[in-house]
Amino acid sequence: MYEFYAPTTIVFGEGCLSETAQQIKKMGVTRALLVTGRSSTASSPGFKRLCDDLDTAGIRWVHFADVSADPETSTVDRGAELYRAQGCDGIIGFGGGSPIDCAKGIAASVAEGRSIRDFVGTGLAFTKPVPPLVAIPTTAGTGTEVTNAAVFTVVDERGHRSKKGTSSQFYFPRLAIVDPLLHASMPPSLTAATGMDALTHAIEAYVSRFHTPLSDMYCLESIRLIGRSLRTACGAAESSEGAAEDKAAARRDMALAATLAGVALSQAGLGMVHGFAHPVGATAGLAHGLANAILLPFVMSALIPDAGERLASIGQALTGKSGIGAEESVRAIARLGRDIGIPENLEAAGVPSSHFESILADALSYRRRKASPRAFTDAELRELLERMYRGRVDA
Ligand SMILES: [Fe+2]
Structure with missing residues (x-):
């Protein structure tokens, strides 16, 4: 039901x-x-x-x-x-x-x-x-x-x-x-960060423990549109002759993708990418979309044992390629981030290590923590934050 x-x-x-x-x-x-x-x-x-x-x-x-x-x-x-x-x-x-x-x-x-x-x-x-x-x-x-x-x-x-x-x-x-x-006046860095926020909504709602067949539909279409158009919207795709029209079509895709993902998250909730992005934003002043963009591939990696099939479907929707698995899916997300200028970890984004304990404490009390498909222990979340600071997800 x-x-x-x-x-x-x-x-x-x-x-x-x-x-x-x-x-x-x-x-x-x-x-x-x-x-x-x-x-x-x-x-x-x-x-x-x-x-x-x-x-x-x-x-x-x-x-x-x-x-x-x-x-x-x-x-x-x-x-x-x-x-x-x-x-x-x-x-x-x-x-x-x-x-x-x-x-x-x-x-x-x-x-x-x-x-x-x-x-x-x-x-x-x-x-x-x-x-x-x-x-x-x-x-x-x-x-x-x-x-x-x-x-x-x-x-x-x-x-x-x-x-x-x-x-x-x-x-x-x-x-x-x-x-x-x-949305036409957004600079590329803002298009990138906000577009990755939308992608994070679609992915977190899709793997959420509270997902439904109806919310899934919104998520997968949102992911497909973002895979098709985020690079172009940011000016990071190879430009063709009709570059201006391509960009307008990409903007249209991204506007729809963001709205679809919003519908989905209201039904299915979010997960630990947002659980960490909120305190990263509050303590270090990192823009919300940018924080999500950095953290997303780390959380996805950590979810592979529990949500492998769903992660694979995400990669397939994003790339349009069938038959790719969860690991390849995470790499596709990391690659998208690199292509549009997202730093590879929190340290590279200038988040001071002095904020570590306060970010962790806030993330542990994240109100939507129970939507995560993996019931992370506190110790696992600490390790995850360590990787987010200095680790790297291969693209
Ligand atoms: Fe968000």
Whole structure:
């Protein structure tokens, strides 16, 4: 027996950003809180167009541009305060995973009437439906536009930073606008890191102990699209005559792959790549996608005894070659990483060894640890982190 719940309406395609205002109007929103990062997104032509379209449709809006990477709970609180003070009745997250997660947190905390802090890492469940929530991703990676999850940074009294995931059926955005044209301005390094985040979602959901035939379908198609297009999207494939069209098609593939993987992870969960990537990001400031990209082949290697057949299927979907086994599959992932400029271990990425114990402690308490197909012991996770620091997975 299994369940599949994916309630978000997905509007997909080049130029579909222009649908947003009308769709929001249909939801009855009259004053929207627009949540973005502080940097380039907020001054991008896409964002400007969205604001103009809202004006034309007669929808008032307030801009909360205060979100930095891996938003702290205090940022969510400030956004919720602005929402209430301005009398908003809908929320739009525009940007990468951080502004969209922040929008989810604001939506949940205004619905609950309390700080998001009360729900992060405490086990307290959300109980109330949120105001209309729209997600417009400008990267192809997190899939948060269709997920039931949001990640926040908690800073404790001693200044220790940890990234904590929260999930809720109320987090599913009502609408996701996935417009690959909005991803065109990503630099290759961001395309690489976010694309590997999407691949990690698809792989972790596929090998998860909670996978289902329906989530598998989303995972394998996502992996196939990423195998076909991530190198081209990053400019790491040999260019042909129609290079510009190839790149546009690759961007389209990656946008869809990220969304599909998001649907899958909401059903099947994630595993220890994310279990380690969160503390690596929180302590050393490594971007989430980059951390996943480095750690993914190490975790896959460690899973071979328990998930060999599934790993082989992953390699076959990624490369389009039948009959390859689990080891070859792991090498294919490592090779993809090398081709798009991913460092081979944490040391090469500049993560200080002084963070080792704190990363390990956080990973041991990862809330989704039970989804891993291997029930890693604490000692095994310590060894795995040692390999992630200085080891190497052959490509
Ligand atoms: Fe992720």
